[in-house]
Amino acid sequence: MVRDLNEISPKEPGQPLQRRKRMASEERKEEFLTKAIEFFAKEGFESSTRELARQLGVTQPLLYRYFPSKSDLISQVYDRVYVQRWRDEWADLITDRSRPIRDRLVAFYLAYTDVVFKDEWMRIFLFSGLKGVDINRRYMKLVRARILTPIVREVRRDAGLSDLEPTDEEIEFAWITHGGIFYYGVRTLIYEASVLNNRNFVIESSIDAFLKQIDQVRTKASS
Amino acid sequence: MVRDLNEISPKEPGQPLQRRKRMASEERKEEFLTKAIEFFAKEGFESSTRELARQLGVTQPLLYRYFPSKSDLISQVYDRVYVQRWRDEWADLITDRSRPIRDRLVAFYLAYTDVVFKDEWMRIFLFSGLKGVDINRRYMKLVRARILTPIVREVRRDAGLSDLEPTDEEIEFAWITHGGIFYYGVRTLIYEASVLNNRNFVIESSIDAFLKQIDQVRTKASS
DNA sequence: GTCGCTATTTATCGATTGAAAAATAAACCG
DNA sequence: CGGTTTATTTTTCAATCGATAAATAGCGAC
Numbered sequence A, B: 001m002v003r004d005l006n007e008i009s010p011k012e013p014g015q016p017l018q019r020r021k022r023m024a025s026e027e028r029k030e031e032f033l034t035k036a037i038e039f040f041a042k043e044g045f046e047s048s049t050r051e052l053a054r055q056l057g058v059t060q061p062l063l064y065r066y067f068p069s070k071s072d073l074i075s076q077v078y079d080r081v082y083v084q085r086w087r088d089e090w091a092d093l094i095t096d097r098s099r100p101i102r103d104r105l106v107a108f109y110l111a112y113t114d115v116v117f118k119d120e121w122m123r124i125f126l127f128s129g130l131k132g133v134d135i136n137r138r139y140m141k142l143v144r145a146r147i148l149t150p151i152v153r154e155v156r157r158d159a160g161l162s163d164l165e166p167t168d169e170e171i172e173f174a175w176i177t178h179g180g181i182f183y184y185g186v187r188t189l190i191y192e193a194s195v196l197n198n199r200n201f202v203i204e205s206s207i208d209a210f211l212k213q214i215d216q217v218r219t220k221a222s223s
Numbered sequence C: 001g002t003c004g005c006t007a008t009t010t011a012t013c014g015a016t017t018g019a020a021a022a023a024t025a026a027a028c029c030g
Numbered sequence D: 001c002g003g004t005t006t007a008t009t010t011t012t013c014a015a016t017c018g019a020t021a022a023a024t025a026g027c028g029a030c
Helices: A025-043 A049-056 A060-066 A070-083 A089-095 A101-116 A119-131 A134-158 A168-189 A199-222 B025-043 B049-056 B060-066 B070-083 B089-095 B101-116 B119-131 B134-158 B168-189 B199-222
Strands: none
Touching (some): A025 A070, A049 A060, A070 A119, A089 A101, A101 A168, A101 A199, A119 A134, A119 A168, A119 B119, A134 A168, A168 B168, A168 B199, A199 B199, B025 B049, B025 B060, B025 B070, B070 B134, B089 B134, B101 B119, B101 B134, B101 B168, B101 B199, B119 B134, B119 B168, B134 B199, B168 B199
């Protein structure tokens, strides 16, 4: 029996009527991946492939033509969020010695939070962190190596020190400052519990407090 | 057919042999709830009641004698973690005017992190935050009302100000400081990515930075 | 037009899920 | 010992899960 696919009222009323739309393989995969990021960010990685397919307006087995398994799809979501949204230019903002150190740090955190203060990014980061996936820990190491260490080195240089090698205390204090800014994003985007909608204020205050305290942190470390 | 329950080698070898142990209803529920906190903290709330029962050494339907549904069990887990672990004495540490303000804030955060820097507490907080449950937002309001607002008021008083009413900027900056400390716990316990295992250093540096910056925050707000 | 490729749907499988109902037995009382 | 209570297990169900295989149809080539 031949079914009329353009039939307006399908047999199952709950089902969205499916008009087949053939898409080029590449852009279809792109569409799936983009939606998967949004979907898993909102619902968590335990959510079903059927629900994802439903929101895409396709059937669930079609996903398996583009991704061999659910966990493979999730891996590609991680890659999109963690790897592809990292900007190598961030390091340049920190080390641009033509500008005062405060300006550089503020400029960096404005650029950085432009990327990570997104609902999708934040939620996927938090979900994957709780799952203990490897990519999360690698991301933390990347932040330390490419952001925090350069920050501390530049601040040391700005203070006229010849030895630029950061101590553990300095790195930890840079982490704390970083965490304070990051957690503002979590409060704003996830918990909807921020008081002030002013990213500039948050970043400037945090950087100023960091710069005021870092000398003492350094002194304590050497004592 | 009568089965011998004391049989040493049961028919299904994978099954842990179940010797019925009748427990008083109250302590059984207590046992279930305690284990449920640990279990859901580790595995997430999407994990199955069967696996929880397996770890408890009982059958899955027995859980439903003590909790009407899975979501009810989860609610009671929330209550245990959020409500029952809150300490009213924390506020007293902040407002104890016989001590210098710095000592009070350090003492408070040592006491506070004694409770929340626990794997269970942290993970359940993060899981429930991502699920957007109401109790999470209520907790954030509690922190603001019972911790951050008193802190800012005491700092204002210490600075000799007559008006103790906090501005939004002050509360937000207190949140940032709080978040920096909190995020240290997340890094240590969840991401296993802390540099320094020294809670005293983290709290003292954070409080010192806070106290050095708060005047400027207050000035900017009034301008 | 019609033929071939393949994007898409249909149908289905085995495992797992939360939950209810019924059967069983441990503990207490007389 | 016999009887009652109820904690616990056994059995079972309907939904839902990730995944596979087969059927179907859109679309470009000729």
